[in-house]
Amino acid sequence: MKHIAEWENLVNAKLSILENIIKNKFGLSLLNLKISYDLKGLRAGLFIPKTNEIKLNGKLCKEFPERMVNEVLVHEVAHFVTNKVFKNSKPHGKKWKDIAILLGLKNPKTTHDMPVNPARQFQKYEYKCSCGTHNISSVRHKRIITKKAKYACKRCGGLLEKV
Incomplete structure (x- = not known):
C-alpha cells in the first residue's frame, strides 16, 4: 500500500459490505465502531468491547493489506457482532464462527500465519x-x-x- 488514503478506501469499502450484511441479519450498525492501526507485536488484530474499538497491526496492514482487510478485519468485526448479539458467548466459539462465516470468512481461524517480529525483545x-x-x-x-x-x-x- 503506497498511501494511507488507499488503505482507508480499502477498509471503508470492506466495512460498507460488512455493514450491509450485519444490518440485514442483526439490525446492527458499525457507526460506533472505531478502527485504529496502532497494534504492535505478534497480534494482527484485536477487538476491545469496552470501547467498541478494533486495533489492527499497522505494520501488517502495510505488508499484507488484502489479508488484513479480508481476513483480520472481518475476524474482528465478527467479534464486534458476536459481542453485541450474544453478550456472554465464547470469543472463538460456535456463535462467533457462524458469524465469521456469514461475513465471508471461509475457514475462520483464531490465529494468523503472517510473518511478524515481536514488538520488543526481552532480556x-x-x-x-x-x-x-x-x-x-x-x-x-x-x-x-x-x-x-x-x-x-x-x-x-x-x-x-x-x-
Whole structure:
C-alpha cells in the first residue's frame, strides 16, 4: 500500500459490505465502531468491547493489506457482532464462527500465519540451581534482586541463584 488514503478506501469499502450484511441479519450498525492501526507485536488484530474499538497491526496492514482487510478485519468485526448479539458467548466459539462465516470468512481461524517480529525483545538473565542453568525474564530477575520473590527450579526444587 503506497498511501494511507488507499488503505482507508480499502477498509471503508470492506466495512460498507460488512455493514450491509450485519444490518440485514442483526439490525446492527458499525457507526460506533472505531478502527485504529496502532497494534504492535505478534497480534494482527484485536477487538476491545469496552470501547467498541478494533486495533489492527499497522505494520501488517502495510505488508499484507488484502489479508488484513479480508481476513483480520472481518475476524474482528465478527467479534464486534458476536459481542453485541450474544453478550456472554465464547470469543472463538460456535456463535462467533457462524458469524465469521456469514461475513465471508471461509475457514475462520483464531490465529494468523503472517510473518511478524515481536514488538520488543526481552532480556534474559542466567540463573543456576543444583541441576543446571536457567534463563529467566527481567521481571523475575527484578523481583529476586529487590527481595520480593524467590524462585525454585521445577526439576530439582533448588533455589535459583544469579550466575
